[in-house]
Amino acid sequence: MLPAAGLLVVFLAGPIAWAVAGSLTDRALTGVSATKPEFIGLDNFARLFADPVLPLSILLTVVFVAGSAIIGQNVLGLLLAVLFRAGSRAVAGTVGAIVVTAWVLPEIVAAFVSYAFLSADGTLNAALSLVGVTGPNWLYSLPLLAIILANTWRGTAFSMMIYRAALDDVPPEVTESAMIDGAGTWQRLRFITLPMISGTIFTNLLLTTLQTLSVFTLIWVMTKGGPGDLSTTLPVLAYSEAFSFGDIGYGNAIAIVMLALGAIFSLAYVVSLRRRGGLT
């Protein structure tokens, strides 16, 4: 147990403590403050909360998470899981394999592939022109929508697999008896199946939210947070402040904000698991 605790303390707790300490200094990548950072108290946070880019970035992060994790991945994942039970086995198997492939691919390859798909002369616009629609340049005119689509494409498999397992655990007797009472497909889904897997839905919402909060590579490759700051979510903001503008202290302050956000969701997950007696 000691080596595990050691590794976790050095590489996970260490950086967090370092982030707190660093966020209170004016440490920079180059120049005087790189060698002799000075203690500046809460100045970074004061600057951060006064910075107009922070509310924009938080808003973009919230829309990104809501659009791609909560609506995109969860709704599409649940839809796929439900359809798998209604559709034929061969179709379900093939579609499932395709969706999972998008998820297993390394993130940077998924980013290239989405970039190609959504770029101005990419596949999506080619398909749209077949039906007579001239598609926009997704990556420039609708950057947020582009990254939401890409993250939905990449992440749906996770929710799909979780919901498929949850639906398999719903005892068939319950839905059967509802069917005998005359409930239609939609009613059975709405009043029997969904309430029975509500715990899974809650857990999955938390997990996909946490995963989506930390998405960096996909956005960095597709838009670099641009144009302007129009797709700069918090991880991209922390990276560009720290490395493109060389302000490590400021980057640390953003990291703290992000960690605090993550900690809230993570805590909610642990508490909910504990309440349901999930541990041992």
Place this chain on the structure above:
Amino acid sequence: MSATTAARRPVRAPSVASPRRSATRFWANLVLIVIGLLFAAPLAWVVLASIDSAATYRVAWPTKPTLDNFTEVLTPELTLRPLLNSLVLSTGAAVVTVVVSVLAAYPLSRYRSRFNAPFLYSVLFASCLPITAIMVPVYSLFVQLRLINQPWAVALFLAASALPMALWMTKNFMDSVPVSLEEAAWVDGASAMRALFTIVVPLMRPALSVVFVFVFLQAWGNFFVPFVLLLTPDWQPAAVSIYAFFGQYGTIAYGRLAAYSLLYSIPVLGLYMIVTRGLGGTFALSGAVKG
């Protein structure tokens, strides 16, 4: 498992005769096929463009299928060395994680202590934190400790970031190894360590290989960590070098980019298939206890 499928079968079977159910099935299949095509279209690009000498960003059937893209990118400095670096980094991270999580999971699984629950809850909590959030502080920590460009330090960091999840998995797997086998070893005079390495670890081999592959895949696909911590090309893994390639030639050499992407992805897809297909039902451990 088999009992529930057997029980479900009679419910599904009459659907052939019922027009309403077959209509449902038709619409479900139709929607599934549409979603499947939408998901497949981006994937089709990477496959088709990699064998197309005149590839663009859109899906097109190659007029002259060729392997030129692959032969052009398969050079030591462009792909082979970065892929080797990826292999070394990911293997290192996975080995460290598996060893450390076995050592840590053993007391958590076998001894009751009042520290167990708080420790496990904090591990679970840590496994959910966004790793990207700590990359800026990790970078400045690495600068202070002079660990930038040190591949072993990066492998250790990758191991640490995968450890909470791996520890959690290992502990749950270990709980399913019957304790009576070790009790027999203890009676014969084996120490706890000896019992762990001669009884528990061999029994857990399939489970541990799942954990190993899980960590390996995460490390192999990780772009952000080496992008921030490894700045010289000597040790950069494929994730970073393919990004550099994209930056330099991404707008011209589509075919070669796709070929490189495929080369880099195929090990991941292969390992994932092996784990899900081959090691699916390996928990026949309780069969080791007889009478």
